[in-house]
Amino acid sequence: IPVFILAGLLVHCVFLVSIFDIYFSSPLVHGMTPQQTPLPPPAKRLVLFVADGLRADLLYELNSNGTPQAPYLRSILENNGSWGISHTRVPTESRPGHVALIAGFYEDVSAVAKGWKENPVEFDSVFNESKYTWSWGSPDILPMFAKGATGDHVYTFCYTAESEDFGAQDAAELDTWVFDHVKSFFNSSRSNQTLFSALNEEKVVLFLHLLGIDTNGHAHRPNSREYRENIKKVDEGVKEIALMIDNFYGNDGKTAFILTSDHGMTDWGSHGAGHPSETLTPLIVWGAGVNYPQKVTSQFFEDNFLNEWNLENLKRLDVNQADVAPLMASLIGVPFPLNSVGTLPLEYLNNTAHFKAESMFTNAVQILEQFKVKMSQKKETTLSFLFVPFKPLSDSEQINFLKKMRLYIQQQKYDEAVSLCKTLINLALEGLSYYHTYDRLFLGLSIAMGFVGWTTYVILVIIKTHTNLTKTVQTNNKESTVFFYGFACVGMIIAFFLLIQTCPWTYYIYCLLPVPVWYAVVREIPVIQDLAVNLLSLHIGQSIGFLLVCTLGIEILVFSFFYRSTLTIGLLAFAGWPVITQLWVQAK
Structure with missing residues (x-):
């Protein structure tokens, strides 16, 4: 019996660990070539405001007296500028939300091994591709992007974790x-020639992480006075920072601004x-290279928010959260993040058709690079006669796509x-999804065979040990040796x-x-x-x-997994x- 118990523990440990290998392996790959739009970008610098925990409906809605919340x-x-909804994905947490916005990919499921607190695999980001990035905010978010950056060009200014108590x-x-430290930073640059020169470079990113709304939402709920007052303070702070930056650069019209959120809140x-109050976040973009508001006579969205917000006549441009990263890269002309799976939202861009086509071409090649690396990795670890390629994107199809796209651009x-x-x-x-899950069926069948075999063996042991349904039979040693x-x-x-x-x-x-499990059976x-x-x-x-x-x-x-009451x-x-x-x- 002790051997049986130890074997059971070992088998179930293998079953448990297999879940991570089959379903929680990292989708990220490395070794791609950076892709950059060849045409001059519209902006020299980008200011990114992320209001942590800000719900779209509570920013866009009007007060009871008809005045705007912000x-x-x-x-x-x-x-x-242009506006819309940025649709997040589960888990709607701060770290994966910021990774989607700044690096362009969704939750790396292998992060479950780190308690969803950090990415176990290094990744590229818009910050890493920039010439300089300065960021202010929470110590829970900012160091993540500085840690994975190559070189010394991503700078963070955080309040300490203890000081969050204030x-x-x-x-x-x-x-x-955050707002005060950004103002002090720009004021100090006037007496610091090195910093002043760096701020006047191209491909500069300024990132302001605003945690107050999220904290007030947790403490007082989103419909509270504190949450709404915090939105007003953020609105005032964004206004002051935007005016200060425009003045600092002499209103050169080369600054792009983005305000969004990492997630909402119930x-x-x-x-x-995945409730809509958690997944619907605001996105407002303005400044260099950004489209002006587009008037429309009618538009339809299933959420029916437009009438509530009194915005039915202004075109709403919805995006997936990962689409924000290629948008930022396109605006300031840096390579698209290597691991990004976002699609550039062209309707936000105020630029030539040529620029838009070249940017989309860059976006397509950047994602294709990931596909090629993923395919190459899988091909190397699979016997040639067993390898089943993703047929819609065979080598010849890839070449045809690239040739046609380039030809269309040349022909305008x-x-x-x-x-x-x-x-x-x-x-x-x-x-990418096909090759990431390529071994899933093979591994799943192996684990299923092991599980069915172990279950069968346990049932047989119970019947043999605790019932009189079977009689004692002498083991045939010769037959047992053959089986072995x-x-x-x-x-x-x-x-x-x-x-x-x-x-x-x-x-x-x-x-x-x-093998040993079924041998025992x-x-x-x-x-x-x-x-x-x-x-x-x-x-x-x-x-x-x-x-x-x-x-x-x-x-x-089985039914109880979905409806507990059936138990x-x-x-x-x-x-x-x-x-x-x-x-x-009988017991009596």
């Missing part, structure tokens, strides 16, 4: 700290799940080029197959586990034979009834079983 930002989207009385002070002050057929670029992006993203060598040969074949494909060592465990063939004889001797009505009860029990268990039925059945079957009388 007057300055409202005037921007009505007169100077936001306990009024969390808006966290945002005031009415009860939580986030992390920009709309056709953009359309083809979007098609290639969608196919490349499908291909047979399964040993199968194990060696599997190991050799994995070895020549240079598979990870964990694959050996998952694929070889079913096969050794219990006499028990299986006795059990079959006993079951066949039962009356047909009893057999069918037994099968129906077992099937019903399994269905209740009550199973528990009541167990409670009534002794009475129905007269077991309680």
Whole structure:
């Protein structure tokens, strides 16, 4: 029995770890060539405001007296810039939200091993591709982007984690700290020639992380006075910073501004799940290279917010959160982040059709580069006659796409080029998913075989040890030896197959586990034979009834994963079983 228990613990540990290898492996790849739009960018610098925990509806809606919640930002989207909703993905947390905005990819599921607190795999970002990035805000967010940057050009200014306590009385002070330090930073540059020169370079990013709204939302709920007052303070702070920066650069018209949020928040002050209040975040973009408001007579969105916000006549441009990264890269002319899966939202750009087509071409090639690396990695670890490529993007198809897109641009057929670029992006993203999950079926079947084998063995041990359904049978040593060598040969074949494909060592465990498990099952063939004889001797009505009860029990268990209350039925059945079957009388 101790050996049986230890074997059970070992087998279940393997099953548990396999979940991470099959479903929680990192999708990120490395070794791509940076891709950059060849035409001059419209902006020299970008200012990114991220109001942590800001809901779209609470920013855009009007007060009961008809005045806007954020007057300055409202005037921007009505007169100077473009606006829309940035759709986030689960988990709606701060770290994955910022990674999506700044690096262009969604949650790296392998981060579950780090408690969702940091990315276990290094990644590229707009900050890393910039000439200089200065950032102010929370120590929970800023260091993540400086840590992965190459060289010494991403600078962070954080309040200490302990000093976040000063936001306990009024969390808006966290945002005031950021605004004040940005102003001091620019004032100090006037007496610091090195800093002044750096600020006047091209491809500069200024990042303001504003944590107050999120903190007030958790403490007081989003519909509270504190949350709404914090929105007003952020609005005033954004106005002051935007005017100060424009004045600093002599109103040269070369600054682009973006205000958005990493995630929203439920009415009860939580986030992390997929409720619309958590996934719908605001996006307001204005300044150099950005489209002015576009008047429309009608537009339709399923959420029906436009009438509530009194914005039905201004075109709403919705994006996925990862699309913000290529937008920022395009505005200041830096290479698109290497791991970005975002699609450039062209409607936000106020530029020539040629620039838009070249930018989309760059976007498509950048995502295609990831696809090619992913395909190459999988090809290297799979035998050539077993490798099944992603057919819509074979080598010849890739060449055809690139040739056609370049030809359309040369012929000034920009709309056709953009359309083809979007098609290639969608196919490349499908291909990335295809190769990322390439081994999932193979590994899943191996684990399933091991699980079914172990379950079968446990049932046989219970029947053999605790019932009288079987009789003691002498083991045939000769037959047992044949089984042993047979399964040993199968194990060696599997190991050799994995070895020549240079598979990870964990694959050996998952694929070889079913061999000893099923060997143990096969050794219990006499028990299986006795059990079959006993079951066949039962009356047909009893057999069918037994099968129906077992099937019903399994269905209740499956159903209980979705509706916990159904467990009550199973528990009541167990409670009534002794009475129905007269077991309680026999026990007496």
